Amino acid sequence: MFYPKIIQGGMGVAVSNYQLAKAVSQAGQLGVVSGTMIDTILARRLQDGDKLGHFRRAIDQFPIKKISEQVLNTYFIEGGKAEREPYKAVPMHGLNSNEDLIGLTILANFVEVFLAKEGHDGVVGINYLTKIDLPTLPSLFGAMLAGVDYVLMGAGIPKSIPGILDQLSQMQAVSLKIDVEGRDADDHYEVKFDPQRYGLATTNLKRPLFLAIVSSAVLAQSLSKKASGSVDGFVVEHHCAGGHNAPPRGGIKTDERGEPIYGPKDEIDIESFKRIGLPFWLAGGYGTPEGFQKAIESGANGIQAGSIFAFCNESGITDDIKRQVIDLVKNGEPDVFTDPVASASKYPFKVVPLENSLSDEQIYLERRRICDLGYLRQAYKKPSGSVGFRCPGEPVEAYVRKEGLEEETCGRKCLCNGLMSTVGFAQIQGDGYKEPPLVTAGKHLASVKDLLSNDKNSYSASDVLAYLQGKVPQLTE
Numbered sequence: 001m002f003y004p005k006i007i008q009g010g011m012g013v014a015v016s017n018y019q020l021a022k023a024v025s026q027a028g029q030l031g032v033v034s035g036t037m038i039d040t041i042l043a044r045r046l047q048d049g050d051k052l053g054h055f056r057r058a059i060d061q062f063p064i065k066k067i068s069e070q071v072l073n074t075y076f077i078e079g080g081k082a083e084r085e086p087y088k089a090v091p092m093h094g095l096n097s098n099e100d101l102i103g104l105t106i107l108a109n110f111v112e113v114f115l116a117k118e119g120h121d122g123v124v125g126i127n128y129l130t131k132i133d134l135p136t137l138p139s140l141f142g143a144m145l146a147g148v149d150y151v152l153m154g155a156g157i158p159k160s161i162p163g164i165l166d167q168l169s170q171m172q173a174v175s176l177k178i179d180v181e182g183r184d185a186d187d188h189y190e191v192k193f194d195p196q197r198y199g200l201a202t203t204n205l206k207r208p209l210f211l212a213i214v215s216s217a218v219l220a221q222s223l224s225k226k227a228s229g230s231v232d233g234f235v236v237e238h239h240c241a242g243g244h245n246a247p248p249r250g251g252i253k254t255d256e257r258g259e260p261i262y263g264p265k266d267e268i269d270i271e272s273f274k275r276i277g278l279p280f281w282l283a284g285g286y287g288t289p290e291g292f293q294k295a296i297e298s299g300a301n302g303i304q305a306g307s308i309f310a311f312c313n314e315s316g317i318t319d320d321i322k323r324q325v326i327d328l329v330k331n332g333e334p335d336v337f338t339d340p341v342a343s344a345s346k347y348p349f350k351v352v353p354l355e356n357s358l359s360d361e362q363i364y365l366e367r368r369r370i371c372d373l374g375y376l377r378q379a380y381k382k383p384s385g386s387v388g389f390r391c392p393g394e395p396v397e398a399y400v401r402k403e404g405l406e407e408e409t410c411g412r413k414c415l416c417n418g419l420m421s422t423v424g425f426a427q428i429q430g431d432g433y434k435e436p437p438l439v440t441a442g443k444h445l446a447s448v449k450d451l452l453s454n455d456k457n458s459y460s461a462s463d464v465l466a467y468l469q470g471k472v473p474q475l476t477e
Contacts, residue, residue: 001209002123002149003233003279003301003302004028004029004030004123004301004302005029005292005296005301005302005303005469006024006029006030006292006302006303006304006305006465006468006469007029007030007032007125007152007211007235007281007283007302007303007304007305008020008021008024008029008030008031008032008304008305008306008309008461009032009127009242009283009304009305009306009307009309010032010033010034010035010125010126010127010152011034011127011242011243011306011309011310011315011440012034012035012036012037012127012129012243012419013034013036013037013041013416013419013420013422013423014034014037014038014041014316014423014425015034015310015315015316015317015422015423016032016033016034016127016309016315016316017033017034017112017314017315017316017423018033018112018113018115018116019115019314019315019316020033020309020312020314020315020316020461021033021116021124021125022115022116022117022118022119022120022124022314023314023460023461023462024309024461024465025116025117025120025122025123025124026120026122027122027461027462027465028122029122029465030123030124030125030149030150031116031122031123031124031125032124032125032126032127032150032152033112033113033116033124033125033126033127034126034127035109035112035126035127035128035139035143036127036128036129036132036375037132037373037375037416037419037420038105038108038109038112038139039090039101039104039105039108039135040090040373040420040425041108041420041423041425042055042071042075042104042107042108042111042112043071043074043075043087043088043090043104043108044087044420044425045425046071046072046075046076046077047075047076047077047080047081047087047088048077048080048081048425049076049077049078049079049080049081050076051080054115055111055115056072056076058110058111058114058115058118059071059072059107059111061114062107062110062111062114062145063145063200064103064106064107064198064200066103067103067104067106067107067198068107070100070103071103071104071107074088074100074104075088075104084428084432085428086427086428086429086430087425087427087428089372090104090373092373092374092377092389093105093134093135093374093375094134094389095134095178095189095190095191095379095387096191097134097135097191102138102193105135105138105139105142106138106139106141106142106145107142108142109126109138109139109140109141109142109143109146110142110143110145110146111146112126112143112146113126113142113143113146113147113148114146117146117147117148123149123150124148124149124150125148125149125150125151125152125208125211126143126148126150126151126152127152127153127154127213128140128151128152128153129153129154129155129156129244129345130153130154130155130156130157130158130161131155131156131244131345131347131376132375132376133156133176133178133179133191134178134191135375136161136176136191137164137174137175137176137191137192137193138193140161140164140165140168141168141193141195143208144165144168144169144205144206144207144208145205147206148208149206149208149209150208150209150210150211151165151208151209151210151211152210152211152212152213152235153210153211153212153213154212154213154214154235154237154244155213155244155345155347157219157223158212158223158227159222159223159226159227159228160176160177160227160228161210161227161228161229162210162227162228162229162230162231163227163228163229164176164228164229165207165208165210165229166207166228166229166230168195168205168207169204169205169206169207170203170204171195171196171200171202171203171204171205172195173192173193173194173195173196174192174193174194175190175191175192175193176190176191177189177190178190178191178379179378179379180379180380180381180387181378181379181380181381182380182381183381184381187381189379189387209232209233210229210230210231210232211231211232211233211234211235211281212227212231212233212234212235213234213235213237213283214234214235214236214237215236215237215238215239215245215246215266215268216246216249216269217268217269217272217273217276220234220236220272220273220276220278220280221272221276224276224278231278232278232279233278233279233280233281233301234273234276234278234279234280234281235280235281235283235304236268236270236273236280236281236282236283236300237283237284237304238267238268238282238283238284238285239260239262239266239284239338239348240284240285240442240443240444241283241284241285241306241350241442241443242306242307242310242336242350242440242441242442242445243306243349243350243440244343244345244347244348244349245260245338245347245348245349245350246266246347247260247346247347247348248260248261248262248263248266249263249265249266250263250265252340252348254340257337258339258340259337259338259339259340260338260340260348268282270282270298270299270300273300274299279301280300280301281295281300281301281302281303281304282295282298282300282302282303282304283303283304283305283306284442285442285443285444286303286304286305287303287305287306287307287308287442287444287447287468288444288447288450288468289467289468289469289470291303292468292469292470293470303468305464305468306441306442307441307442307444307445307447307448308447308448308451308464308467308468309461309464310441311325311326311441311448312458312459312460312461312463312464313458313459313460313461314460314461316423316424317422317423317439318422318423318424318437321354321422321437321439322458323457324354324355325352325354325439325441325445325448326448326452326457326458328352328354329445329446329448329449329452330449330452330457332446332449334352334441334445334446334448335353336350336351336352336353336441336442336443336445337350337351337352337353337359338350338351338443339351339411339413341410341411341412342411342412342413342415342438343376343412343413343415344376344377344378344391344392344393344412344415345376349415349440350440350441350442350443351438351439351440352439352440352441352445354437354439356436356437357418357436357437357438357439358413358414358418358436358437358438359438359439360436363436364413367414367433367435367436368429368431368433369393369394369395369396369414370394370395370414370417370429371391371393371394371395371398371414371416372417372427373416373417373420374389374391374416375416376391376393376415376416377389377390377391378390378391380402380403382403388402390402390403390404391412392404392408392409392412393409393412393413393414393415393416396409413438414435414438415438417435418435418436418437418438419437419438419440420435421434421435421436421437421438422437422438422439450467451463451464451467
């Protein structure tokens with residue numbers, strides 16, 4: 001069983017793409033792709049023409065040809081769509097998603113893992129958000145068809161996932177309980193998936209190792225005892241990490257800047273994690289040689305690092321945004337803000353302040369609110385008893401019409417469209433409006449400066465790995 005010293009964080013959307021994960025895995029550590037919104041990512045890559053042919057090469061290796069043909073017929077555009085032409089929409093997931101959407105989801109996860117694993121014998125993981133639960137089952141199946149080695153999940157309590165991995169590895173039908181707001185005690189909502197319907201000859205798949213991303217030893221202890229199958233370890237994430245953070249224990253109170261106030265109870269109790277007896281990696285503020293060494297000395301297996309990889313050459317963030325962030329870092333100005341309301345998930349979310357992005361108050365106010373991707377929608381029970389979906393980032397009147405509270409919409413940003421734009425897949429709305437980006441990173445973003453100098457404005461994943469392991473001298477001005 002391979003336990004890496006360094007896990008490259010699975011940053012969505014498509015920041016942790018197959019190129020980044022492959023580079024890290026080839027270097028002997030755990031490269032991780034993001035599975036978040038990967039169905040829409042593949043659809044847009046194909047509509048952009050797949051000019052190098054990598055995605056069609058992976059699709060050719062997919063074992064369910066009916067799905068491959070349907071996806072290519074629906075989304076592939078030879079030569080790519082016109083620059084100002086909108087992307088064709090991917091349907092939103094629901095409790096009973098249509099077969100074409102399920103097929104696209106399976107294929108997209110397969111393609112990303114296949115390309116990350118192609119041409120080497122290193123290990124590759126995939127990261128999902130527990131909160132985005134509707135596409136989880138076909139996503140896991142697609143990744144497992146490609147031989148994924150690790151599955152990592154956070155932003156929730158993924159206690160049912162280990163057992164689902166066990167069942168999928170035996171090609172058994174699975175189900176996943178879905179959280180529905182306003183449900184009665186005896187209500188039960190779930191999504192189902194049966195791999196047998198695809199007529200594959202195989203009777204089993206490799207069961208990937210499962211790492212839960214947690215912030216508390218209490219949750220880790222509970223998962224180790226009560227999960228539906230084996231939890232193989234934990235990524236222990238401090239609240240200074242990028243992306244979504246666990247809310248402060250005791251509820252969100254904010255400081256004079258409007259950031260959530262974390263206290264002593266929110267710090268990581270390393271000794272408690274050691275007593276659980278499972279491997280664990282420390283994340284959030286450990287992406288330096290000193291942090292790496294501190295983690296090892298504390299008894300951790302190693303670290304997970306995200307932000308320092310996010311702006312390297314191989315990541316999916318556009319070159320223009322990388323340049324902006326690197327300029328901020330070199331000028332000593334990476335003032336990352338923990339926004340308590342930006343995400344529809346209701347988890348605090350780290351935002352990097354950049355001009356012409358959703359972190360710019362004027363850009364946020366001028367953007368026409370629209371919910372056309374819907375990954376962070378919350379299921380709710382209607383008065384009729386049926387299930388609907390709403391998002392506090394959608395148009396206010398629509399959210400209120402669905403019995404949502406107007407105050408819940410204040411400050412909510414469209415993470416779905418913003419993060420898509422960050423990796424170069426901005427939607428062109430019907431009025432010609434191009435969706436602005438949204439960039440996230442951890443509070444220790446300034447450590448990126450250690451990989452740069454006055455005449456160096458970029459760096460590679462291999463540079464990061466060497467730096468973390470103390471194999472290169474720290475650069476100075």
